[in-house]
Amino acid sequence: MPTPQPAVVLLSGGLDSSVLLHHVAKELHCPAIHALSFNYGQRHGRELVCAAAQSRIVGTKAHRVMDITFMGTLIQAGSALIQGGAEVPDLDALTTEELTQPPTYVPNRNMMLLSMAAAYAEAHGITDIYYGAQAQDEYGYWDCTREFLERINAVLALNRKAPVTVHAPFVGYSKEDTVRIGIMLGVDFSQTWSCYRGGEEACGTCPTCVERLNAFAANHREDPIGYAG
């Protein structure tokens, strides 16, 4: 087994990246984790609060929040995930075309975030980046696929001095798998946030809420966060 290395973990504060953080710390035993979060003008700051909480629980070496709210201007109202963008639709209201690229898609988001994470890693002498792309994301996001990851790594491999590699260990897993791993690793799910809408409580009806609730049900667990209505 190779010696565990320091690592950068992309941590949104959502369910997937929170479980990933625990996996990198407790199963891969990385000695120094730099958690990176991005403030890109998302509808709620709640997930960033959860990211900070998970980072404290795991005992990361650093948790950095990159303020990239300029992206809101950059991509205007092109996405329902950004404040001022379109309304987030219910999962059952999505058309077939929207399922291919749903309105909650942010143009080129993952390439931007991974590029910045790679710059951060390189500047800190870290060669491994972990991010929480997983199977069910593939239904609508071209930038969560295995092929996307391979091509991103093909770019980064050209770096002559300090090539960085992006790993997505959950890419083959379903949300149900992720919840199961999280239970096994003792993740406090009350400190994770998934809802796409900006309410005080999770809505329970947007695509991410529905996926999350189904994943807990499949594991015969109750989701500890409260839902509206």
Place this chain on the structure above:
Amino acid sequence: MPTPQPAVVLLSGGLDSSVLLHHVAKELHCPAIHALSFNYGQRHGRELVCAAAQSRIVGTKAHRVMDITFMGTLIQAGSALIQGGAEVPDLDALTTEELTQPPTYVPNRNMMLLSMAAAYAEAHGITDIYYGAQAQDEYGYWDCTREFLERINAVLALNRKAPVTVHAPFVGYSKEDTVRIGIMLGVDFSQTWSCYRGGEEACGTCPTCVERLNAFAANHREDPIGYAG
């Protein structure tokens, strides 16, 4: 000949990207150009002033300056191009190792900038991005090569709805070629800035100044910007 399309041009205000902007406007006849500049905490604001001037001269549809100074924190003092970073060395002081990846290299810069440009383009329904990578840059920057460009485009080609393509028409050219094209297109070189150092006048001795001066000399022209000393 295909109908000219709207385009995004990465415009630093340096010599290469300024000539590229004129090329896209006057030779490719793109009907609506969005010039994108980035404020990443470079040593001088001079090149951004030049970018604005060139944008006005050409008559672009929009000139956007993205403030990404957070990159300074992100990559710390990892580069001599950022304020607070190491001193910029003279070209003749560079070691062989530094010529492979010189101290003026900014970790993963071009992948970050192109990712953001692609997000901008996609959100605005634009499919073509132009950037000024060129041959002589290859001596030290892995992210200015033809191969880098091909791999970036391989990532972007995965986008299901709105694939964007990055073009670098000067990638096979030398700085001498670029100056010659600029002369032909009537570029006002006094409104371009290349020096890596933060002085009032260009230093004339850093790697970029030396390349620039040689390129003008090879074209039997005097560089209209003033040099120190």
